[in-house]
Amino acid sequence: MHPLKKFEYCPVCGDRHFENNSEKSKKCENCGFELFGNPSAAVAAFILNEKNELLVEERAKNPAKGTLDLPGGFADINETAEEAIKREVKEETGLEIESVSYLYSLPNLYHYSDMDINTLDIFFRCRVKDESVLHPGDDAKACKWVSITELRPEQFGLESVSRAIRKFIASRNVFF
Structure with missing residues (x-):
């Protein structure tokens, strides 16, 4: 399983709208935080x-x-x-x-x-x-x-x- 799939909620604000932004990141629609899955x-x-x-x-x-x-x-x-x-x-x-x-x-x-x-x-x-x-x-x-x-x-x-x-x-x- 890709590590980003473990994150269902934004780790900053806790919002549920933490969505795939690219194959390398997820982004929160609420606060704008973006999490990258870098090696x-x-x-x-x-x-x-x-x-x-x-x-x-x-x-x-x-x-x-x-x-x-x-x-x-x-x-x-x-x-x-x-x-x-x-x-x-x-x-x-x-x-x-x-x-x-x-x-x-x-x-x-x-x-x-x-x-x-x-x-x-x-x-x-x-x-x-x-x-x-x-x-x-x-x-x-x-x-x-x-x-x-x-x-x-x-x-x-x-x-x-x-x-x-x-x-x-x-x-x-x-x-x-």
């Missing part, structure tokens, strides 16, 4: 070790519980994408990032609380300070290093991450 920002990290293995996680929670994922998550309010990736990697793996480089972004639908949340997933190449402190935390059930030759995009449960893994495999010499 939420999310981040994900490509972290390679010295053996040229990629760090992946097993998701501990839905959506896609039990599937593989890259470390990452949603950006918080007043946080840059670079700050978000550093925080998320630390929370999920215990690793501290020493450098961050933008790779690419992909749109995604993240199904949560019975609605589809549009996200813009921002992928980064990250280097970490000390790989030996790796341990799963927060949304990660497990963390492991996987050889690039053994990566299988279909094992990644979130569509944008699966597409990012395909893109990584196809062009890793360009980005890494």
